[in-house]
Amino acid sequence: MVNLTLNGIGARYGKRVVLSDVNSGLLVSGELTAVIGPNAAGKSTLFKRVADLIGGAGVVEVSGAEAASGRICYMPQDTGVNAVLTVYESVLLAAKQGGNWRVSDEQLADIDETLDALRITELAFRHLSELSGGQRQLVSIAQALVRKPGVLLMDEPTSALDLSRQIEVLALIRDLAVRMDMTVLIALHDLNHALRYCDNVIVIADGAMVASGPVASVITEDLLREVYHVDARIENCSRGLAYVIVDGTIGI
């Protein structure tokens, strides 16, 4: 069990404060928490702060089995891939990050399984520089998953993927969160993905937390109007799933 609590998280770049007072409540492993909000709201900044890549206010509490090794893994939005490596080498390197260089059969099997689950096995010996944007994003996801972090921060991991890959990846992450005992935070612009695949949501706008809690109670028509300035309906489809339907924008 790995629990994560964000207490009063804030961040600044130079003198400019871009994020303040984000509080998550207790986030437990096996669950996915969406981080949503308009462009430039502060979602990536929140992840960088939680991963301790930038300084700022607040306390990130990680407790549970993985806490001792402090394994928070951040998958950035723009992954600067090392073009010299093959896909397999880059994923192997990620798996070994922070550990020793001995490679076990179990680790090799893990890598094979992850590439297979993401349907990129056939890319294993291609160079990263030869891949499409979506293929590179899938490799980045593989690199994050093979590290088996206690806390996984994924910044818009499906932004470059086609329709079927998007839902495959989100379903896979959901499954692995339970099987690998991970607490996952995932920045998303597609609110229907947040409603369908995430348990909780943290809403950020203009560098401040607007709301947090279970997705179905937080993502409301009023919230979409306030945060995104859109007229939207949330309606159940014929299968009983909630969907956001955006009718148009409203003046700010």
Ligand SMILES: Nc1ncnc2c1ncn2[C@@H]1O[C@H](COP(=O)(O)OP(=O)(O)OP(=O)(O)O)[C@@H](O)[C@H]1O
């Ligand atoms: N390295 C940096 N130096 C200075 N300002 C930055 C830096 N990175 C981000 N910012 C600013 O911080 C604010 C928050 O940016 P951030 O990348 O966290 O937003 P975001 O919510 O992830 O946006 P998006 O949805 O567009 O990816 C923005 O105003 C951005 O211009």
